[in-house]
Amino acid sequence: xxxxxxxxxxxxxxRVGMVPGGVEELAAAGHQVLIEKGAGQGSGISxxxxxxxxxxxxxxxxxxxxxxxxxxxxxxxxxxxxxIRPGQILFCYFHFAASRELTQAILKTRSVAIAYETIxxxxxxxxxxxxMSEVAGxxxxxxxxxxxxxxxxxxxxxxxxxxxVRPAKVVVLGGGVVGMNxxxxxxxxxxxxxILDINPSRLRYLEDILPKNVVTLVSNRRVIREEVREADLxxxxxxxxxxxxxxxxxxxxxxxxxxxxxxVDVAIDQGGCVETSRPTTHSDPVYTKYGVVHYCxxxxxxxVGMTSTxxxxxxxxxxxxxxxxxxxxxxVHRNPAIQHGLNMDRGVLIHPAVKAAFKK
Numbered sequence: 001x002x003x004x005x006x007x008x009x010x011x012x013x014x015r016v017g018m019v020p021g022g023v024e025e026l027a028a029a030g031h032q033v034l035i036e037k038g039a040g041q042g043s044g045i046s047x048x049x050x051x052x053x054x055x056x057x058x059x060x061x062x063x064x065x066x067x068x069x070x071x072x073x074x075x076x077x078x079x080x081x082x083x084i085r086p087g088q089i090l091f092c093y094f095h096f097a098a099s100r101e102l103t104q105a106i107l108k109t110r111s112v113a114i115a116y117e118t119i120x121x122x123x124x125x126x127x128x129x130x131x132m133s134e135v136a137g138x139x140x141x142x143x144x145x146x147x148x149x150x151x152x153x154x155x156x157x158x159x160x161x162x163x164x165v166r167p168a169k170v171v172v173l174g175g176g177v178v179g180m181n182x183x184x185x186x187x188x189x190x191x192x193x194x195i196l197d198i199n200p201s202r203l204r205y206l207e208d209i210l211p212k213n214v215v216t217l218v219s220n221r222r223v224i225r226e227e228v229r230e231a232d233l234x235x236x237x238x239x240x241x242x243x244x245x246x247x248x249x250x251x252x253x254x255x256x257x258x259x260x261x262x263x264v265d266v267a268i269d270q271g272g273c274v275e276t277s278r279p280t281t282h283s284d285p286v287y288t289k290y291g292v293v294h295y296c297x298x299x300x301x302x303x304v305g306m307t308s309t310x311x312x313x314x315x316x317x318x319x320x321x322x323x324x325x326x327x328x329x330x331x332v333h334r335n336p337a338i339q340h341g342l343n344m345d346r347g348v349l350i351h352p353a354v355k356a357a358f359k360k
Contacts, residue, residue: 002031002033002034003032003071004033005018005055006063006064008039008302009080010302011283012281012302014303016039017039017071017091017092018317020045020050023053025317032056034062034067036060043306061083064084065085067088068089069089069323070089070091070092073093073302075099075102084109084111086110090111090113091316091320094117096343097243097357103354114323114341114342115341127337131308131312132311135307137178137266138182140185140264142185152286154293155258155259159186161191168191168192169192170194170231173196173234174195174238174273175197176239178239180209180210182237182266184211192213193215194214194227195215225253228253236266236277240353242357243354249274250275251276254290258291260291260293261291263293265296269298277294278296279296
């Protein structure tokens with residue numbers, strides 16, 4: 001199979017869909033890899049490194065024209081829609097439920113959309129979300145701490161406080177990989193942390209592994225109201241496979257938050273779990289509403305492209321190899337994880353959660 005890896009063109013997206021080691025593995029398996037010129041620059045990978053690994057450097061139009069499978073990081077951007085061919089396999093993050101426009105555009109291409117975020121193992125783990133969720137959880141605290149500074153629009157509070165001064169209160173909605181990493185990072189900086197989840201078993205696990213300055217609470221409407229009102233930094237870390245994130249924090253509740261507090265809505269990729277959230281970019285990452293700073297960047301890990309690229313491609317490569325070896329239809333038949341990843345098949349919407357999001 002011919003595999004194409006284009007340069008990411010989403011705002012300040014520095015990741016790339018493959019590293020030289022992956023090129024070597026695919027070449028050894030008899031496949032041809034096309035890399036768009038300059039695709040690896042944001043991750044510190046030169047064209048010569050890709051070429052030395054056996055890739056052919058090509059232009060974007062040639063790559064889309066020749067490749068049977070496109071491997072990238074973020075969803076295709078509008079300028080790429082016209083380049084996609086019927087039957088071409090697209091393997092990347094899509095988050096269709098958050099965008100009707102994207103969903104309709106990719107359906108019209110009659111391509112095959114296999115989404116990183118819905119690939120699921122029998123254990124329930126989402127292996128292609130996990131590495132980026134680790135990054136996003138840690139960065140949520142890094143960015144939240146920055147925007148709590150007075151010069152950045154925040155209330156001017158140090159996350160961990162100092163001797164004699166109370167540290168910030170951090171509230172994390174969701175105890176998955178994002179939430180766990182956010183809570184651990186905030187606790188490590190000395191903040192007072194509360195993490196909420198609806199699953200008591202998950203909270204027992206988190207209670208065992210997280211530092212003692214993390215409090216676990218079963219999530220319900222009342223608890224959310226009480227905790228969000230007191231939060232200096234609120235992290236939205238909700239994920240439901242393929243579906244739009246539930247709006248757990250209403251606009252009315254945001255109005256009750258303290259002036260200068262910060263929301264980092266990591267769930268924005270799936271539409272956001274805060275009613276006042278709207279997508280932002282790395283070049284224009286925040287806005288203030290009701291006195292609360294909102295950070296809602298849709299590709300948070302893209303800012304640390306070198307770390308994120310290697311973490312992501314370590315996990316994606318085995319699936320790329322399997323799809324390239326067998327073709328997508330056989331790969332879906334052989335591997336239930338890839339079957340969960342199949343969102344669209346040549347103009348037909350497949351994934352039930354995405355269908356439910358648009359009532360198709």
